[in-house]
Amino acid sequence: xxxxxxxxxxxxxxxxxxxxxxxxxxxxxxxxxxxxxxxxxxxxxxxxxxxxxxxxxxxxxxxxxxxxxxxxxxxxxxxxxxxxxxxxxxxxxxxxxxxxxxxxxxxxxxxxxxxxxxxxxxxxxxxxxxxxxxxxxxxxxxxxxxxxxxxxxxxxxxxxxxxxxxxxxxxxxxxxxxxxxxxxxxxxxxxxxxxxxxxxxxxxxxxxxxxxxxxxxxxxxxxxxxxxxxxxxxxxxxxxxxxxxxxxxxxxxx
Amino acid sequence: xxxxxxxxxxxxxxxxxxxxxxxxxxxxxxxxxxxxxxxxxxxxxxxxxxxxxxxxxxxxxxxxxxxxxxxxxxxxxxxxxxxxxxxxxxxxxxxxxxxxxxxxxxxxxxxxxxxxxxxxxxxxxxxxxxxxxxxxxxxxxxxxxxxxxxxxxxxxxxxxxxxxxxxxxxxxxxxxxxxxxxxxxxxxxxxxxxxxxxxxxxxxxxxxxxxxxxxxxxxxxxxxxxxxxxxxxxxxxxxxxxxxxxxxxxxxxx
Numbered sequence: 466x467x468x469x470x471x472x473x474x475x476x477x478x479x480x481x482x483x484x485x486x487x488x489x490x491x492x493x494x495x496x497x498x499x500x501x502x503x504x505x506x507x508x509x510x511x512x513x514x515x516x517x518x519x520x521x522x523x524x525x526x527x528x529x530x531x532x533x534x535x536x537x538x539x540x541x542x543x544x545x546x547x548x549x550x551x552x553x554x555x556x557x558x559x560x561x562x563x564x565x566x567x568x569x570x571x572x573x574x575x576x577x578x579x580x581x582x583x584x585x586x587x588x589x590x591x592x593x594x595x596x597x598x599x600x601x602x603x604x605x606x607x608x609x610x611x612x613x614x615x616x617x618x619x620x621x622x623x624x625x626x627x628x629x630x631x632x633x634x635x636x637x638x639x640x641x642x643x644x645x646x647x648x649x650x651x652x653x654x655x656x657x658x659x660x661x662x663x664x665x666x667x668x669x670x671x672x673x674x675x676x677x678x679x680x681x682x683x684x685x686x687x688x689x690x691x692x693x694x695x696x697x698x699x700x701x702x703x704x705x706x707x708x709x710x711x712x713x714x715x716x717x718x719x
Numbered sequence: 720x721x722x723x724x725x726x727x728x729x730x731x732x733x734x735x736x737x738x739x740x741x742x743x744x745x746x747x748x749x750x751x752x753x754x755x756x757x758x759x760x761x762x763x764x765x766x767x768x769x770x771x772x773x774x775x776x777x778x779x780x781x782x783x784x785x786x787x788x789x790x791x792x793x794x795x796x797x798x799x800x801x802x803x804x805x806x807x808x809x810x811x812x813x814x815x816x817x818x819x820x821x822x823x824x825x826x827x828x829x830x831x832x833x834x835x836x837x838x839x840x841x842x843x844x845x846x847x848x849x850x851x852x853x854x855x856x857x858x859x860x861x862x863x864x865x866x867x868x869x870x871x872x873x874x875x876x877x878x879x880x881x882x883x884x885x886x887x888x889x890x891x892x893x894x895x896x897x898x899x900x901x902x903x904x905x906x907x908x909x910x911x912x913x914x915x916x917x918x919x920x921x922x923x924x925x926x927x928x929x930x931x932x933x934x935x936x937x938x939x940x941x942x943x944x945x946x947x948x949x950x951x952x953x954x955x956x957x958x959x960x961x962x963x964x965x966x967x968x969x970x971x972x973x
Contacts, residue, residue, distance in 0.1 A: 683951075685943045686941070687941055688942075689938075690937060690939075697937075699961075700939075703960070706953070
């Protein structure tokens with residue numbers, strides 16, 4: 466898919482922000498101003514929450530600035546069905562089912578989780594791989610790449626199937642279909658898993674079981690206090706320390 | 720208790736190592752060579768494993784060097800019944816009971832855990848508090864202090880009762896008496912809990928329950944792959960980042 470920068474780059478605090486469209490999908494690329502063709506910055510894909518990039522922008526841009534301060538380029542992409550992208554009727558229906566179950570205090574059925582998440586994974590993962598195709602050849606961007614945050618099921622599939630993802634920091638904060646537990650066993654790259662201990666929308670035991678399922682020889686679970694949106698700043702720093710260990714700074718782009 | 724330095728200080732790699740005796744209890748103090756009365760280094764107490772300081776020395780000295788590189792002083796103390804200190808017959812008997820249970824593949828009874836750990840905590844905690852009395856007034860040493868590693872039950876009690884401990888990094892790697900779970904609820908200082916996910920001598924669920932029990936508003940669990948002795952180097956770095964956030968560098972000693 467062709468990538469086009471859609472507006473003027475903006476330099477803020479040593480970070481170059483470039484909005485782009487990948488085919489029709491909006492996204493952002495952030496690079497440290499110091500990155501160049503001869504000193505490319507390793508790339509971390511920032512998975513957004515399914516809120517739309519508009520609402521998620523402040524938090525994503527803050528993560529991008531932290532990452533740039535450690536020498537990383539970052540990029541994000543609107544998820545299927547989020548922001549201004551066409552709504553997916555099946556997903557809307559599943560979301561209504563989820564809401565009903567939560568309001569009734571009932572357990573969320575595997576059917577609802579599968580309907581909500583599996584089509585999203587199916588659609589999103591090829592888009593993120595296309596983003597890698599388009600971003601990694603840019604001057605100043607290095608590979609291999611990392612994936613960080615967002616919808617964990619997308620991260621699992623991407624880490625399992627995409628050889629250019631060399632390390633992943635995943636946020637155990639969403640409903641994970643049974644099928645993805647099986648895919649988790651096939652993930653072998655170093656993993657850094659973040660868990661909010663009191664996450665109201667997340668089953669803690671399921672998150673621990675998922676962590677246990679990953680096939681990676683190096684995996685770390687970082688559990689911090691607070692709810693879904695209460696991730697402490699030092700958790701970002703720990704994830705960046707993880708990427709600094711695993712994304713080598715190449716002397717030329719890939 | 721009086722503290723006496725027992726041999727010449729040794730300067731190695733920018734770290735000053737000073738063996739001492741607190742009353743009759745052997746210990747080590749490590750300080751960054753750069754620490755001075757006008758620039759005191761915050762102190763981290765390094766809890767040793769119950770192996771004796773002789774056998775534990777290489778690992779403790781490595782942790783001390785890493786800590787010194789981040790500007791911290793560290794100190795350790797021989798545990799009651801370890802090294803050349805008099806054996807405690809009741810503990811030896813409990814240890815034999817533990818060994819029999821493990822060999823028979825039976826669960827370790829609360830009675831054995833209590834007999835093994837409670838008297839050790841009773842005896843050790845006043846010694847570590849006396850070590851703080853003796854170490855904190857030394858020129859070049861700052862307070863408040865941290866506690867890191869070792870027998871977790873000692874760390875729980877110390878964090879619960881000693882106001883000069885401002886932050887603790889605990890290693891979920893030993894048998895914890897029920898009574899200490901209750902004391903854990905009274906701990907309020909920031910905590911960094913390390914768990915080896917495949918620790919053969921440690922019940923993972925009990926470790927997660929203990930983490931849940933701590934009363935601290937800021938607590939983080941870092942679980943890494945590997946057995947009891949396989950703690951990765953980056954886990955030390957993460958614990959030091961935790962202490963850097965919580966042990967302020969005072970401009971004069973306390």
